[in-house]
Amino acid sequence: MSRSLRRELLGWLVLPLTAVVSYNVWNSYSDARETADLLTDRTLISSARSIAENIHESDGVIQAPIPPSALEMFATDDRDHVIYRVNGPRGELVAGYPDTLPPPETPTNFRHIYFKGSYRGEAVRAVALAQPVVSATGKSGEALVIVGQTLRSHDRLVNNLWLRALRDEMLLVAVAGILALLGLRRGLTPLLRLRDEVRQRGPDTLEPLDTTDVQTELRPLVTALNEALAQVQRQVAAQRRFVANAAHQLRTPLALLKAQVGVGLRAPDAPAARESLTAAGATVEGMTRLSNQLLSLARAEQGSALLHREKVDFNALCRDAVEDLAIMAVERGIDLGFDGAPAPLQVNGHPTLLREMATNLVENALRYTPKGGTVTARVRAAGGSTVTLRVEDDGPGIPADEREKVFERFYRRLGTGIEGTGLGLAVVKEIVSSHEGEIELADNAPPPGLLVKVTLPALEA
Ligand SMILES: Nc1ncnc2c1ncn2[C@@H]1O[C@H](COP(=O)(O)OP(=O)(O)OP(=O)(O)O)[C@@H](O)[C@H]1O
Numbered sequence: 001m002s003r004s005l006r007r008e009l010l011g012w013l014v015l016p017l018t019a020v021v022s023y024n025v026w027n028s029y030s031d032a033r034e035t036a037d038l039l040t041d042r043t044l045i046s047s048a049r050s051i052a053e054n055i056h057e058s059d060g061v062i063q064a065p066i067p068p069s070a071l072e073m074f075a076t077d078d079r080d081h082v083i084y085r086v087n088g089p090r091g092e093l094v095a096g097y098p099d100t101l102p103p104p105e106t107p108t109n110f111r112h113i114y115f116k117g118s119y120r121g122e123a124v125r126a127v128a129l130a131q132p133v134v135s136a137t138g139k140s141g142e143a144l145v146i147v148g149q150t151l152r153s154h155d156r157l158v159n160n161l162w163l164r165a166l167r168d169e170m171l172l173v174a175v176a177g178i179l180a181l182l183g184l185r186r187g188l189t190p191l192l193r194l195r196d197e198v199r200q201r202g203p204d205t206l207e208p209l210d211t212t213d214v215q216t217e218l219r220p221l222v223t224a225l226n227e228a229l230a231q232v233q234r235q236v237a238a239q240r241r242f243v244a245n246a247a248h249q250l251r252t253p254l255a256l257l258k259a260q261v262g263v264g265l266r267a268p269d270a271p272a273a274r275e276s277l278t279a280a281g282a283t284v285e286g287m288t289r290l291s292n293q294l295l296s297l298a299r300a301e302q303g304s305a306l307l308h309r310e311k312v313d314f315n316a317l318c319r320d321a322v323e324d325l326a327i328m329a330v331e332r333g334i335d336l337g338f339d340g341a342p343a344p345l346q347v348n349g350h351p352t353l354l355r356e357m358a359t360n361l362v363e364n365a366l367r368y369t370p371k372g373g374t375v376t377a378r379v380r381a382a383g384g385s386t387v388t389l390r391v392e393d394d395g396p397g398i399p400a401d402e403r404e405k406v407f408e409r410f411y412r413r414l415g416t417g418i419e420g421t422g423l424g425l426a427v428v429k430e431i432v433s434s435h436e437g438e439i440e441l442a443d444n445a446p447p448p449g450l451l452v453k454v455t456l457p458a459l460e461a
């Protein structure tokens, strides 16, 4: 079941409230009982006392005329039965009905006890009171007065008292629930408005959402959404720029190629045609390089999400990349060296992309370093948790203020006089970050020259 704010809030509010209310209702029920018991007992004892006051002896016989007031005090609408009995000192029946409501024990000495009994199958609450009687002959004894009452008015009182409490408490729960729902609906309105606003947007709208009227609690959400939108906007802009640049970069050499072929076709003799063909060949080579770099970039961009990663020996991988470039180094008259780690260094990565990264860096060093220079690639384990590749050359280097820019797509430094697409370092950066690594550019020590340092997370052995 999906989570609903409404259900959760109601659950948190109504369930505990119901528990509290149940406790209250149970409490008020026992309070009501106590109150009703107390009232009934008071009536019983005053009735018993007023009967007892009238007990006297005349002519040697105990008399107990029942004063009407003693029974009238029970008069209620509930037609309760009142049962009474008076026994003389020797147990003889003086008034009332014989054998009714025997008390659990017989009180003495003015004392009284309350007890429960039954009369014709109906529950009765009763009191038994001991009343001393002094006869004219001086002999004294105690009479026993018992008064009982059925419980109809008692029960009605209990019900009246606690049902009222129950009703009040239920009302409280209902009102709290309704208020919570209303409050929630009011509180959710801005969120729903926000939803509608998002829904109504066109697919290209990346404007930030309006944060006025949004409650403090929701503002972080909207702000976060806006930040995400801004990031998407930046990415979309970068993407557009890239596509435009790429189109331009592809169109220019194609136009050049067309011109070169045209010149070749119109060439008066074989050597002139050959010259055009050679130029066209160079253009095709440049375009091939451009397409390859664009493909690498696309592949690296899918990066962490789609590419299958595996355990790779980074040390061997870099050595292979350097070996492959040995011919280029010889052609350019550069001393290319590889200084590897003594043991395999495992990383979790995509071998083709990592190889491409190493190749791009070493190739840059070979291409931008003048003839007679030295290029060295070093692979090391750094502190157990990372591995590093350092590519050092003694070429012209890159000034500090351009070290950020060279990672941008199609950015090329002016005046190097060397052909390139300006995508190499962008590809490298993409590959490094899709492997959760870092890259930095620094001055080679000792200068001149560039030091490129790539750090990647090592795979635990
Ligand atoms: N080792 C280096 N020494 C000096 N400058 C460098 C070095 N590596 C790169 N650069 C400068 O950085 C710029 C960007 O390099 P990047 O590799 O991204 O593109 P590129 O080499 O021009 O083209 P590509 O590699 O795609 O063919 C280069 O134009 C170059 O000026």
Ligand SMILES: [Mg+2]
Pocket: 360, 363, 364, 420, 423, 424, 425
């Ligand atoms: Mg390059």
